[in-house]
Amino acid sequence: MTKPHDFKTKAIIVRKTKCGEADRILSLLTPDLGLIQGFAKSVRKTKSKLSGHLELLCYSEVSLARGKAIDTITGSQTIQSFLNIRNSLQLSAMAFYACELAYHFSPEEAANPAMFQLLLSTLEELDNGSQPELCLKYFEINLLASSGYKPELRECANCHKKLQATINYYSPESGGVICPNCRNTQIGMPVSVNTVKVLRYIQENSFSSICRLKINREILSELELAIRANIRFVLEKEPKALLWLDSLRLADL
Ligand SMILES: [Zn+2]
Incomplete structure (x- = not known):
């Protein structure tokens, strides 16, 4: 599926990779786009609005902006965080x-x-x-x-x-x-x-x-x-x- 400039997808966060002091690269498993990578800026800062919605295992609705090398995560809303797990x-x-x-x-x-x-x-x-x-x-x-x-x-x-x-x-x-x-x-x-x-x-x-x-x-x-x-x-x-x-x-x- 071709991705538009800004897009939203349901995703499970399956991997997080540190990138510099506060940034992360997240691997997102999605139903229609397969596995995609998303750059999460400043997500390691405690005040980041995104941080709680982008934990490993989280099932979230994620908004991304298409980038040349990697897409950037612009928003995220948790659907299920699997608290018992x-x-x-x-x-x-x-x-x-x-x-x-x-x-x-x-x-x-x-x-x-x-x-x-x-x-x-x-x-x-x-x-x-x-x-x-x-x-x-x-x-x-x-x-x-x-x-x-x-x-x-x-x-x-x-x-x-x-x-x-x-x-x-x-x-x-x-x-x-x-x-x-x-x-x-x-x-x-x-x-x-x-x-x-x-x-x-x-x-x-x-x-x-x-x-x-x-x-x-x-x-x-x-x-x-x-x-x-x-x-x-x-x-x-x-x-x-x-x-x-x-x-x-x-x-x-
Ligand atoms: Zn045989």
Whole structure:
């Protein structure tokens, strides 16, 4: 979509970068413009009218003026600030992780309404406190799908034969689950029949249906290993917020 000189858009603030003493460059995930960058002048000064409306995670209506190198943020009104997330370290770590992934998986200025809606729903569900761990799994699996990396879960991602009800293997390099035969030539980690079923269920159903799932620790941890490996494979690095998330989990044990 071509941007006019002054424009207004709904946006989630997914990243903030310091720029000089008081300025910031914000990365905004929008429904119709994809990921855009906005220059926020003096936003770090306490008296700035903008500051409260441009915090990380904020869902806001943002006004921008088009610039040569970067657009400048001229106004912002908070729609939802997700207070429950902000009041919990665990939920904050999860939400920052989701924002970091949305940032890395969104090419600049390429509209992806599905990605925007996925992040917004995830923040809303985390804020509601409904099954945060499952909520994050739902986000990760659907993030891969909405950015063109949907893992193949029904047939072998390598030889395309129907997967049998046995131990199969998750292979990010091959683009999904592979059969035991293909495991001889491809890299993959073992996944149980039930883990593959849960992966399919999460990929094919709404979050409200997934909330009703009862998943044991073993499946959850297999699922997490597989999806994290897939995300690491696409990004070619470990998301930074994951370290924080894992350290909080360890402290919680
Ligand atoms: Zn195969």
